[in-house]
Amino acid sequence: MTSPADDIELADAVGAIRDGLLEASSRGTGSPLRFELGDIQMEFTVELRREVRGKGGVKAWVVNASAEGAFTDMRIQKVSFTLKPKNAATNGGWDISNETEGDASRFESGN
Template sequence: MVQEPWAELGETISAIRSALLSALEEGEGEAVRFTAGPVELEFGVEVRKDAGARAKVFVLPWTVEANGSAGVAQTHRVKLTLQPVDGRGEDLRISGDSDRRPL
């Protein structure tokens, strides 16, 4: 299996979900809690058209194919905003504790 230098959207969101769940579990029962605000993700993607009049775009897990007649490449940015919520659809609340004061 080839290891790609990029992650698909589903893998990225799963990693973020896992980190938020870990923070949620670590802070269970703590007096200080936080509401998780929007999570913003931004990705760079490249669109290429070859001289053979074919174009292919790989944007995270989606693929789009088209025909054309140019030989150019353009870089685009894709930005997503996610709002973490719990099983009831309410804002996710995260808390934690520390043995020492922050610097």
């Protein structure tokens, strides 16, 4: 079983993905090469817990895949969803790029 210090709330996991994508996008400022970010498919195994303190309600906590078998007596569910990223300012798609030009010198030719 995980300790409270190891718990990651589902909202925090999705937020970390958002933060990583924003970081990748900001690194590409000014680059002539951009990648359009497509649909993001995510899947998590979560433990559903009813919170009795504070506002209460039910929260979903991400379960470590290696510990998944240890949760036989808890409410474990697989949650999968697709996110479609949008630029908040333009409502259009989102681009990710890199400021440094790529280097293919370490790749061997197929000849």
